[in-house]
Amino acid sequence: MDYFSYSRGDLKVEDVSVAELAEKHGTPLYIYSARTILEHFRKLRDAFAGAGGLDQEPVICYSVKANSNLSILKLMKDEGSGFDVVSGGELYRALKVGADPKKCVFAGVGKNDEEITYALEKGILLFNVESEEELANIDRIAGRLGKKASIALRVNPDVDPQTHTYISTGKKETKFGVDLSRAKRIIEWAQTLKNIALNGIHVHIGSQITKVEPYVETMQRMAAFLPECEKIGAKIEMLDIGGGFGIWYKDKLAKPAKDIAASILPTLQRMKTRILLEPGRFIVGNAGILVTRVLYVKESGDKKFVICDAGMNDLIRPTLYSAYHRIWPVKTDSGHTGEVPDEESWGGPSAVTDIVGPICESGDFFAKERKMPPLKRGDLVCVFSAGAYGYAMSSNYNSHPRPCEVMVAGKKAEVVTARESMEDLLRNEKIVSFSLT
Structure with a gap:
């Protein structure tokens, strides 16, 4: 569920007009x-309640890399x-x-x-360690x-998460974690290190995983691996x-948290360990949009291009992953009320x-090759599902200043990152x- 919808042809975020925010900022x-x-x-949080057994609630550690805006971090904290x-x-x-280091x-x-050194001095909960060195x-x-130092060893279970290659981290050929047989040797060695407390195991198989099967397979392997560690x-x-x-x-293929x-849960509860989760995209991905304005409409051969003032420097996901984002005008002539339309349902x-x-x-x-309502110079266009890995991966390429960020809560809206200037x-x-000569 997200709170972006149309009211008589005007896109709103919660109770605030997107067009008005664009005109103002x-x-x-x-x-x-x-x-x-x-x-x-x-x-x-509710879906994973009791994950470590009835007496242990899971620790949710929001993944800062998805969106590191301070206001979002404060909301999470x-x-x-x-x-x-x-x-x-x-x-x-x-x-x-104000985060508690013991929850980092x-x-x-x-x-x-x-x-x-910085993390040790601050007293964090643990390091997820990736190698012997x-x-x-x-x-x-x-x-x-x-x-x-409290550590968890990151293991690589060699499970295919069935996602994009660049965000797949659970297969043996990736740089992440260590294979299970090597992990046992490292665990034995770690117990001889006087400044190390090996307290946990870490496994993270990838991002944007839309099926439950990779999680089931991974947890089954962990359920078999943990007793080996105890031995x-x-x-x-x-x-x-x-x-x-x-x-x-695009398609409603991703399984809800409750299904995952x-x-x-039955496997996790049998292991009787404290469970940590690291969600990022799931929390903020569909909570953010990128609003851009049409600069020009261009035709060349049999192609039509709508050229906008936002680019890959602002949102690189389509360029980097060929990622799909729903895109639609901020205002529609049809007076549409309700959910955001898509190209298949648009009549x-x-x-x-x-x-x-x-x-x-x-x-x-x-x-590319997207069926869109007619657009003209000056129109506002919205790129949806841009809350994760959007601003966080932005750059100043071509010496473009980074965009402004605004947070909306009900009828209130406030700038949480100022637009960069040329001086910046x-x-x-x-x-x-x-x-130099």
Whole structure:
């Protein structure tokens, strides 16, 4: 469920007109619905209630990489969420909004010494460790600081998550985790390191997973693997099952959280460990939109192009993954009221169009060969399901300033990230002081 709908031809986010926000704050513009974020978080929390046994509620650690806006992090923190971070910068952001370090987990294959030191000094819950060398490095740094580092070893179960190759992390050929046979040797070794407390196992097989079967297979492998860990002396208190829960971009194929939870809860409860989850896209993906304005409509040969002021620098997912996003005018002449239409259900005038941006790359597009209502210069267009991996992956390519971000709650709307200026583009640069000739 999200709170974007049309009222007499005018797109609204909760109780606020998208067109009015665009006129006030300009475009490109990201807009988020607080109500949608909260509803998605609560649905996931309720679905996994009792995951670690009746006496242990799961710890939900929102995945900061999906959308690291401070207002979203504050909303998550106030709702009781912990945080899954993959850099020192993400941990800094989480702590800035008052996050409890004991509800923060640090993942990622390439943690540097400064990040490890920072996380140890702040007292995070655990590191999700990806290799022997990383484990040795954490042990060394923890010893220097006089601390004991809590870790979970990330294992690779060699399960196909049936998602895009670039966001598939559970197969043996990816850089993530260690295979199960090697993991046992690392676990034995970890128990000899005096500055390491091996407390958990971490498994995360990918992102935008729309079926339950990969989760079922993964949890079955974990249920068999944890007793093997105990046989070699490890006391596994936590199982971090990652995230990756898919959302609806086009077809309503992604399984609801309750279906995923129902399929794996019996297995999780038998393991009797504290369960951690790392949702990101599931929480914020359908809670955000990108609003852009048509600059020009161009025809060349038999092709029609709608050129917008937002581009791959603002939302790179279509370029990077050939990802589908529903796109529709902010205002419709039909006076439509209700859910966002799609090209299949639309019965009004239409034209097959490529929706593209201003960037000097052929890969700068949001949609190709898309059936759309007629668009003209100045029209506002909405790219839906842009709340995850949108602004977070944006750049200043072609020296375009990053867009503004606005949060809506009911009838209230507030800028949560100011639009960058031309001056912002140069803020950290300088012209060399010596002669280059």
